[in-house]
Amino acid sequence: GQNIDQPTEMTATEGAIVQINCTYQTSGFNGLFWYQQHAGEAPTFLSYNVLDGLEEKGRFSSFLSRSKGYSYLLLKELQMKDSASYLCAVQDSNYQLIWGAGTKLIIKP
């Protein structure tokens, strides 16, 4: 079957760095997405990786290793507004998104 695993919850301190991991097993691979979802709001797109390596976008970076079925989202200089759920999703061979359950990130002052 298809499976996306990510930690349920993480806690970090304002100003610090946090890494959210995602491992996947899917039928085919056509890219991996990270989305941010604040409580009661819609998911919003953060990043897309289709090739191995690190993609940097401001304070956020996303890494992909296709051979290991692994990705991580790295958040630097954490701010209180970064408290949200972070969703990992893989696009399978049919170009459908398979979603993880999300990681709730709690930022403490």
Added chain:
Amino acid sequence: ETGVTQTPRHLVMGMTNKKSLKCEQHLGHNAMYWYKQSAKKPLELMFVYSLEERVENNSVPSRFSPECPNSSHLFLHLHTLQPEDSALYLCASSQVYGESNEQFFGPGTRLTVL
């Protein structure tokens, strides 16, 4: 209006009611999606319309009935729902055959079935 809009934002209905959720996208996309989001569970894809044709329904119960009259509008008709159908229903759109097929989400409808 910009992006993806959904109405209503909140809906409370009894098990014998009939209601409809509406979604509209203003992005010129050619695919639209209905998702169900329950607490601490992955997003569940319910229906996909690509180029106005349904391509996926993922074994959704028949009490949920989608309608896509054109590439900008998507409806989800609800009837004789169960309490376990209470969830956040999200609509999304994307441009298939694009570089990343990134999906843009609406704000969702919070549905409570009594």
